[in-house]
Amino acid sequence: MTIAFASRKNVILYMKTYRRGTMAIGIKDIARLAGVSTATVSRALSHPGRVSPETRAQVMAVVEEHDYRVNSFARSLRVRRADAVLAMVPNLGNPFFSEIIAGIQDGLTPAGLDLLVTDSLSQQARRQSPVTHLQAARADGLICLDGALPAGILDDLAAGDVAGRVVFACEWPEGRGFPVVRSDNRAGMALAVQHLVGLGHRDFALLTGPEGNVLTRERREGAEAALAQAGLSLPPSRIAGGSFEIRDGFRAAGDLMRMPSRPTAILCSSDQLAIGCISGLSELGVRVPQDVSVVGFDDIALAAYSCPPLTTIRQDRRRLGRIAAERLLSSLSGKPPAETLTTLPVEIVVRRSTAAASKAVK
Amino acid sequence: MTIAFASRKNVILYMKTYRRGTMAIGIKDIARLAGVSTATVSRALSHPGRVSPETRAQVMAVVEEHDYRVNSFARSLRVRRADAVLAMVPNLGNPFFSEIIAGIQDGLTPAGLDLLVTDSLSQQARRQSPVTHLQAARADGLICLDGALPAGILDDLAAGDVAGRVVFACEWPEGRGFPVVRSDNRAGMALAVQHLVGLGHRDFALLTGPEGNVLTRERREGAEAALAQAGLSLPPSRIAGGSFEIRDGFRAAGDLMRMPSRPTAILCSSDQLAIGCISGLSELGVRVPQDVSVVGFDDIALAAYSCPPLTTIRQDRRRLGRIAAERLLSSLSGKPPAETLTTLPVEIVVRRSTAAASKAVK
DNA sequence: CAGGTCGATGTAAACGATTGCTATGCGATT
DNA sequence: AATCGCATAGCAATCGTTTACATCGACCTG
Numbered sequence: 001m002t003i004a005f006a007s008r009k010n011v012i013l014y015m016k017t018y019r020r021g022t023m024a025i026g027i028k029d030i031a032r033l034a035g036v037s038t039a040t041v042s043r044a045l046s047h048p049g050r051v052s053p054e055t056r057a058q059v060m061a062v063v064e065e066h067d068y069r070v071n072s073f074a075r076s077l078r079v080r081r082a083d084a085v086l087a088m089v090p091n092l093g094n095p096f097f098s099e100i101i102a103g104i105q106d107g108l109t110p111a112g113l114d115l116l117v118t119d120s121l122s123q124q125a126r127r128q129s130p131v132t133h134l135q136a137a138r139a140d141g142l143i144c145l146d147g148a149l150p151a152g153i154l155d156d157l158a159a160g161d162v163a164g165r166v167v168f169a170c171e172w173p174e175g176r177g178f179p180v181v182r183s184d185n186r187a188g189m190a191l192a193v194q195h196l197v198g199l200g201h202r203d204f205a206l207l208t209g210p211e212g213n214v215l216t217r218e219r220r221e222g223a224e225a226a227l228a229q230a231g232l233s234l235p236p237s238r239i240a241g242g243s244f245e246i247r248d249g250f251r252a253a254g255d256l257m258r259m260p261s262r263p264t265a266i267l268c269s270s271d272q273l274a275i276g277c278i279s280g281l282s283e284l285g286v287r288v289p290q291d292v293s294v295v296g297f298d299d300i301a302l303a304a305y306s307c308p309p310l311t312t313i314r315q316d317r318r319r320l321g322r323i324a325a326e327r328l329l330s331s332l333s334g335k336p337p338a339e340t341l342t343t344l345p346v347e348i349v350v351r352r353s354t355a356a357a358s359k360a361v362k
Numbered sequence: 363m364t365i366a367f368a369s370r371k372n373v374i375l376y377m378k379t380y381r382r383g384t385m386a387i388g389i390k391d392i393a394r395l396a397g398v399s400t401a402t403v404s405r406a407l408s409h410p411g412r413v414s415p416e417t418r419a420q421v422m423a424v425v426e427e428h429d430y431r432v433n434s435f436a437r438s439l440r441v442r443r444a445d446a447v448l449a450m451v452p453n454l455g456n457p458f459f460s461e462i463i464a465g466i467q468d469g470l471t472p473a474g475l476d477l478l479v480t481d482s483l484s485q486q487a488r489r490q491s492p493v494t495h496l497q498a499a500r501a502d503g504l505i506c507l508d509g510a511l512p513a514g515i516l517d518d519l520a521a522g523d524v525a526g527r528v529v530f531a532c533e534w535p536e537g538r539g540f541p542v543v544r545s546d547n548r549a550g551m552a553l554a555v556q557h558l559v560g561l562g563h564r565d566f567a568l569l570t571g572p573e574g575n576v577l578t579r580e581r582r583e584g585a586e587a588a589l590a591q592a593g594l595s596l597p598p599s600r601i602a603g604g605s606f607e608i609r610d611g612f613r614a615a616g617d618l619m620r621m622p623s624r625p626t627a628i629l630c631s632s633d634q635l636a637i638g639c640i641s642g643l644s645e646l647g648v649r650v651p652q653d654v655s656v657v658g659f660d661d662i663a664l665a666a667y668s669c670p671p672l673t674t675i676r677q678d679r680r681r682l683g684r685i686a687a688e689r690l691l692s693s694l695s696g697k698p699p700a701e702t703l704t705t706l707p708v709e710i711v712v713r714r715s716t717a718a719a720s721k722a723v724k
Numbered sequence: 725c726a727g728g729t730c731g732a733t734g735t736a737a738a739c740g741a742t743t744g745c746t747a748t749g750c751g752a753t754t
Numbered sequence: 755a756a757t758c759g760c761a762t763a764g765c766a767a768t769c770g771t772t773t774a775c776a777t778c779g780a781c782c783t784g
Binding site: 726730 | 771
Binding site for chain 2: 739740741743
């Protein structure tokens with residue numbers, strides 16, 4: 001059985017050799033077969049009301065018989081519209097984004113648009129920016145899930161020729177005025193804090209995402225504000241993290257527990273962080289939730305089945321994607337943007353990683 | 363002088379804008395500004411060797427200055443090539459596929475191809491099949507991760523005009539002769555069985571995926587064959603499951619433990635099943651791995667952090683995607699397919715969900 | 725019955741690139 | 755000196771649609 005084979009050679013061969021071999025059937029053939037002009041075929045297909053019922057039926061019969069499809073390039077070239085949208089994620093391999101992508105697809109499908117995807121790394125590899133796709137007319141619009149684009153690209157995205165064709169979702173660059181669709185990160189953290197305070201916790205820690213990320217900031221601020229309201233605060237020594245990844249949750253758990261005074265409740269900026277954190281805690285013999293309570297953020301599918309099942313903040317990622325797509329569509333159709341910031345509600349789902357603060361904590 | 367030049371350029375641009383009502387700059391503009399013909403611009407861009415160094419530099423300068431991009435539709439129309447590939451997954455929201463998609467992107471990027479994605483549901487919603495995209499020239503090829511396409515669509519995919527433009531990855535329809543890239547499912551299950559037999563286990567159970575799925579079949583067969591080799595067998599009452607989802611693992615755990623005689627080792631056809639299963643077992647007070655050992659399949663990111671960390675069969679999904687992309691590229695370039703079935707090796711990663719069979723089992 | 729309206733269709737010009745031919749200029753070969 | 759070859763660049767056809775405009779009856783109206 002074979003394992004793999006040289007790729008570079010294929011690439012070169014592809015670039016040099018490939019031509020679409022088969023001669024596809026075109027509108028002219030249909031016209032001839034149906035005994036009408038190409039204009040009539042085109043109209044029968046895209047403006048059925050503009051041709052007589054008999055002609056339409058006749059054309060359709062031929063179209064069906066030969067399984068004809070309009071060549072999308074010729075069409076797009078003529079109408080100057082790609083009928084496609086590009087979604088750019090920081091990392092395609094990160095499962096966190098898959099549901100947002102699915103939501104985008106949901107939003108695009110009713111409008112008959114296609115979905116192109118790419119990730120920031122591949123773009124860099126090709127020395128391209130998503131702007132290229134727009135300029136090359138390959139996509140009508142862009143939904144960007146990466147809030148950390150370089151300034152130069154952001155400038156391009158704000159420039160005249162792509163204005164109104166970009167929506168940010170989930171993450172976004174600050175102070176740029178792009179339309180964005182996001183979850184209510186502050187409210188989410190507030191929910192988490194209130195839940196834990198209600199359980200009697202007074203000693204909090206926070207696991208944050210990467211430095212400079214908007215979500216990191218909003219979630220931290222949300223936590224701090226809610227804690228302040230409860231008369232509590234979050235000393236810097238109680239803030240750890242540095243990415244949304246599992247392994248940092250694991251690592252941070254160790255760091256936190258090594259401190260002289262231990263928190264009884266840990267707020268995590270992602271479920272991955274929370275799962276890593278719990279894993280790290282159990283490694284240290286710290287029990288969740290008996291010794292410390294942990295709450296996550298996102299409510300990924302596995303959250304309900306981790307052990308213990310994770311108390312977390314649910315954000316509806318699918319909906320977020322769909323709404324981003326809808327906003328883009330509306331913006332593409334020339335409608336003036338309603339507001340630039342759309343904030344989606346979140347909710348807390350209480351499972352078993354949180355419990356009343358233990359009285360006997362040191 | 364610079365001023366004069368700039369203003370003339372602006373006038374030209376303005377006139378163009380005014381006339382056409384669009385801001386896109388075209389090859390004609392570049393040609394005019396560089397003082398050459400469009401043919402030369404085109405050649406400077408795509409066959410740099412065919413123009414003199416001076417001309418090329420001159421053209422490039424103008425191209426850079428105006429940030430010109432070739433209109434991909436005009437180009438695709440002319441060269442009859444989309445430079446894009448469609449990936450079709452059963453369900454975009456399922457994170458299992460995200461890494462395969464990332465791998466596909468990896469394979470496509472060096473060749474400069476774009477990636478379109480869609481899922482089976484959206485296709486149905488639009489009453490389209492992936493064939494449509496190929497016929498409409500929207501994509502050069504298709505990578506299909508859905509092995510359960512209706513027969514009619516499979517017929518279309520095998521038909522003349524799309525022949526050689528399809529590769530199946532991960533899953534595939536049987537008895538059709540399409541090129542397939544897959545993991546070595548049988549060997550994977552054999553690895554799992556051997557590991558457990560080595561730990562002294564004699565009482566096995568198997569959690570399967572959906573009925574009719576190739577992966578379900580191959581993994582079951584792999585398990586059965588390896589067990590047979592060890593002189594063991596798998597009675598029907600020890601086979602449960604019905605999907606790759608977490609919740610079915612959870613449910614199946616209950617079913618299995620309700621049987622009069624309990625297995626000491628559970629083979630799961632996916633990590634999700636395994637995680638659900640462990641969750642279900644712990645619900646019933648059954649400890650993993652002390653009471654029963656569980657092994658998963660896939661090695662998803664969370665597998666290392668579940669509790670206990672999951673012993674599982676790793677399949678390199680990213681590589682699988684990349685190789686599928688490379689096979690498609692090679693096939694598009696007209697090379698005769700080497701062999702239709704490419705099988706990727708898997709390996710077992712032993713963590714803590716498996717242990718020696720307890721002597722004291724009832 | 726002349727003139728006007730309207731609906732259905734055809735004609736042909738875009739859309740923006742690529743590329744087979746052809747023309748030109750210039751150095752090398754015989 | 756005449757010819758050949760080659761590198762370079764332009765001309766114009768072409769890719770497969772859509773759509774503005776023209777055409778042509780049929781029907782209506784005064």
